[in-house]
Amino acid sequence: MSASYFRVTLHRSAIGLPERTRGVLAALGLRKRSQTVFHPVEPQFAGMIMKVKELVRVSEVDRALSPKELREERRPERGFWLEKAVPR
Amino acid sequence: MFGAFRFTNPLSGGLLWKTPWRLSRFQKTRQRRRLRAVDSVVATIDAALAKQGQTLTALDTWKEKMPTEAEMLPKDKYTIFDRKEKRYRKGIHKLPKWTRVSQRLNPLDTKRRSVGVAGRYSTLRIVQSLRGEADVNESAWGPMGGLPRRLGDFVQYCNSSFRLL
Numbered sequence: 001m002s003a004s005y006f007r008v009t010l011h012r013s014a015i016g017l018p019e020r021t022r023g024v025l026a027a028l029g030l031r032k033r034s035q036t037v038f039h040p041v042e043p044q045f046a047g048m049i050m051k052v053k054e055l056v057r058v059s060e061v062d063r064a065l066s067p068k069e070l071r072e073e074r075r076p077e078r079g080f081w082l083e084k085a086v087p088r
Numbered sequence: 089m090f091g092a093f094r095f096t097n098p099l100s101g102g103l104l105w106k107t108p109w110r111l112s113r114f115q116k117t118r119q120r121r122r123l124r125a126v127d128s129v130v131a132t133i134d135a136a137l138a139k140q141g142q143t144l145t146a147l148d149t150w151k152e153k154m155p156t157e158a159e160m161l162p163k164d165k166y167t168i169f170d171r172k173e174k175r176y177r178k179g180i181h182k183l184p185k186w187t188r189v190s191q192r193l194n195p196l197d198t199k200r201r202s203v204g205v206a207g208r209y210s211t212l213r214i215v216q217s218l219r220g221e222a223d224v225n226e227s228a229w230g231p232m233g234g235l236p237r238r239l240g241d242f243v244q245y246c247n248s249s250f251r252l253l
Contacts, residue, residue, distance in 0.1 A: 004136060004139070004140075006132075006133075006136065012187075012188055014188075016185060017185065017188065041136045041137065041139075041140055041142075042140075042142070043137065043142050043143070043144045046133045046136070046137055046142075046144050046147065047144055047146055047147075049129070049133055050130070050133065050144070050146045050147060050150070051146075053126050053129040053130060053133075053190075054122070054126055054188045054189060054190060055188060056129065057125070057129070058129045058132045058133065059132060060132060060135065060136040
């Protein structure tokens with residue numbers, strides 16, 4: 001059985017929500033919107049995600065990406081395209 | 089009467105809140121999208137844990153109690169029970185932080201209790217019976233002529249009968 005991870009991204013802000021909810025986000029390591037963290041698939045982390053399920057987007061991935069790799073993901077493709085006018 | 093100093097509600101009373109009594113078409117769309125987003129998070133966690141052979145009480149409770157977006161009645165998606173309100177319902181947008189909390193189940197209100205089908209059973213029980221989890225007495229489904237075979241039939245029936253009330 002290969003280890004897998006939850007890829008958790010904070011989608012909605014927790015401003016104005018109870019201290020408990022914000023505490024869970026802090027425990028998950030989520031500080032600001034669209035921040036992504038990885039946690040192993042375990043009941044402990046699943047329970048924490050369940051507490052903030054309205055605020056996050058979750059997917060299951062094979063391995064945890066490093067901050068550098070996450071940054072590479074966001075980098076737009078280099079170079080440019082030449083767009084031609086559509087022949088009429 | 090006219091001009092800059094006319095006698096309007098905000099001028100005479102000071103503060104006037106204009107919160108519409110119901111959601112707009114677009115608010116409803118976004119509400120459904122949010123409900124489905126929560127469903128997908130739950131489904132992801134469930135699938136991931138099932139692969140590992142693990143269980144989680146919170147997850148099991150959620151799956152047992154909470155209807156998914158498709159299983160919910162429009163009434164429960166967009167309105168919320170309120171004992172002080174006329175006909176016991178108000179728009180869900182009156183609920184504080186309504187876009188970031190899960191509010192899916194409501195108590196039966198008196199109007200609904202007077203309808204044969206949904207009267208005797210909560211939406212939850214009906215959904216459970218359609219999933220084949222709960223045992224519901226067939227004779228109680230008089231107005232529909234027997235148990236609904238598909239969830240869609242039930243939702244359609246409820247919508248038409250609630251609108252008549």
